[in-house]
Amino acid sequence: MSLPYSLRTSITPPELELIATQQLIEIIPLIAIEKTAFISGAFGPLQPPRKAKIPLWMAINLKLRKKCHIVAPEWLSVEFLQSRLDEEINEPGFSKLPFRYAEISKVLLDVASDDIQNTDKIRSLLKDLREARQAKSREGLDQINRGELSVSNLCSMEINEIRPFFVHAMGILTHLHREASTEDQL
């Protein structure tokens, strides 16, 4: 294989971001567009004051041309994130967040920060969440074994981050393990 080793074990964050932009998001369009067919389906029609659901990549495109306002998803708010952060700190397991929250929140904060309220507070909450969850996955490393590792509610970006070395470490543990058996001694 000619791919670098690190690329063989997991996909890159920008690729995950690309996947995440397939998700639908609500916008308030500022221009009228007829119903348009894309490979992933038909979206529209966009009629100005009415809200519409379109894929995130399209919303980003329109937003950058100042042709729409993006309606921030419910979970991208101070109250929601604060409650999850409290849960994260007080409960042992991972709290339930949208699977692609890291990608989507980053894209939205980068592109449409004027459509979101309290961006600074949200940014710092997201950072705290990320750090709290990282600390937990580090604890998970302590309990690693060759068979399985249960990490419910872990999000795509986090899974992708820990995948290379978790998988490798579990592979090593499998090699180092020896069954008590009567198998081939000679």
Next chain:
Amino acid sequence: MDNDYFSIDAILAENQKIQCTFKQKIPEMGHLGGGSERDILPQSKRQIPIWLAYIIVYSDWADFDIPQPFSNKVRNALRAEPRSVRLSNLVGAGTGWYVFGKTIMDMLGDEQGIEMSEMLVTTFKGRLVDVIDQAQHFAALGPVGGSGGGGGVDSAPQMFREGLDTTERELFVLAQESARRMKRWYEESSGGAKRML
């Protein structure tokens, strides 16, 4: 780490020598292991590379001793504190302690083999968290600070890093690369914004 035919690690691990005690007289083979006598006599000891030791041990011509990197002294040190043992110093350059251990483990009988396996697994697990921690720490420093700075002042992490086994080094690189990629992604602005502006 695996016993794949093409695995460079496995080939290198087989180059390690282990001490064999011969049970039988083997004529005309005194040159093995640099001996000066003509024959190998019973009860004589020779250092034999593993690739050759397999056949000798399995044919019951000789017994082998547990090599020094896995001796009781090392085991006790590992039991006390896995992170303070410098695994890379135990075996010669180019081989891994774990790979070597795995090879020896496969040659041992059940009882000793399982004990060995337990030791390898406990050691690996005991050191794993620190390996990953340090890798992430170094990724956070960025490409410039990565080589020279950081951890030089307090010597314990430095010592630990230098004592990493080849297998652990691979993990270190993987974790570091992954953390670095994440950091890069978080720092740059998202794809769409870059292309349009």
